[in-house]
């Protein structure tokens with residue numbers, strides 16, 4: 242069966258799910274995804290072949306036409322807490338890294354190149370933190386998180402990063418980058434943690450210098466727009482350190498999927514009367530728009546990513562700095578997230594919010610169907626490449642396992658939030 246032609250997003254029976262018991266590592270000890278080969282198709286369900294049991298052999302189509310139905314229920318996200326990561330990437334269970342939005346001039350002339358050579362501390366992207374910061378936050382806040390009746394399990398179906406959900410929302414429209422997600426079921430909650438694809442690792446390790454510079458520009462813009470306290474002003478003479486982060490933790494529901502996720506927030510409105518997440522502001526940079534073609538591309542590609550990222554945690558506005566080719570911000574504009582669908586309405590071949598949300602909803606249902614074994618050392622590795630269906634394989638005690646022992650032990654015990662590393 243050609244699953245890209247199928248009218249049903251779920252399909253079964255002919256695509257085998259693969260089972261791995263041990264994964265090969267390369268010489269540096271990394272999981273090498275490209276070396277993975279199935280060892281035994283039938284190992285985890287002895288006595289039944291995938292053909293006999295469609296629930297063990299499913300794929301999911303990402304064709305956008307399959308997801309054009311009514312917008313699914315997405316509850317207003319509620320902030321349940323926040324945490325901060327300092328200049329050394331240390332976790333703090335508080336909002337110490339919160340920054341405050343400062344309204345700029347209409348034509349600000351910010352020089353985004355300033356400080357790249359001498360005032361830039363870049364986070365080490367080869368260090369994979371997985372869900373560790375969120376797990377730390379969960380342990381520190383267990384008492385205030387609602388537990389399921391008569392158990393110490395969390396009352397959430399999914400725990401993940403906002404960024405992973407953003408990738409899911411944009412999948413039906415993505416033509417270039419695939420993804421790999423590790424999923425573990427533990428005490429009835431599915432934890433979703435991204436695994437870097439081989440292609441993404443190659444790109445990161447071979448990033449050209451111009452690309453490094455442009456990444457810096459985005460962070461430098463944040464520095465020009467933010468103050469460290471509600472009454473302060475931005476200090477553009479300081480160091481840009483991308484280890485520092487303020488993260489919100491929100492809970493919400495997408496149809497019957499109860500979600501807990503965290504995402505980095507750039508800054509908040511100074512007005513203390515507006516509660517989070519409505520007070521939050523997402524900052525972005527983009528090339529200035531000079532032609533109709535550039536405007537159309539901005540609507541079709543940039544606004545999709547911006548909308549998905551901010552809609553998820555209920556961040557109501559994106560403030561964008563438009564830069565010229567030399568890296569000077571020539572204008573600043575505000576994009577209310579609620580108005581984005583109007584902005585793109587007349588754009589031919591454009592993306593639709595309902596497709597993004599329905600695909601994500603069906604994807605989460607798909608995970609609930611495949612990730613059935615409740616075991617912190619089992620990983621369902623779910624992968625997707627453009628033009629293909631979503632597929633998965635199962636890994637036991639492998640290098641893909643990502644729930645740390647300190648979390649599993651603390652959650653397994655009946656102890657309170659004092660029991661953490």
Ligand code: A3P
Pocket residue numbers: 455456457458459460462507524525526527
């Ligand atoms: P822009 O937002 O202006 O592109 P975020 O906007 O998500 O808060 O991220 C801040 C900056 O980090 C981005 O600025 C960009 O410079 C850099 N950045 C974030 N995600 C990136 C990615 N996937 N690839 C390259 N740079 C990225």
Ligand code: MG
Pocket residue numbers: 507523524525
């Ligand atoms: Mg930003």
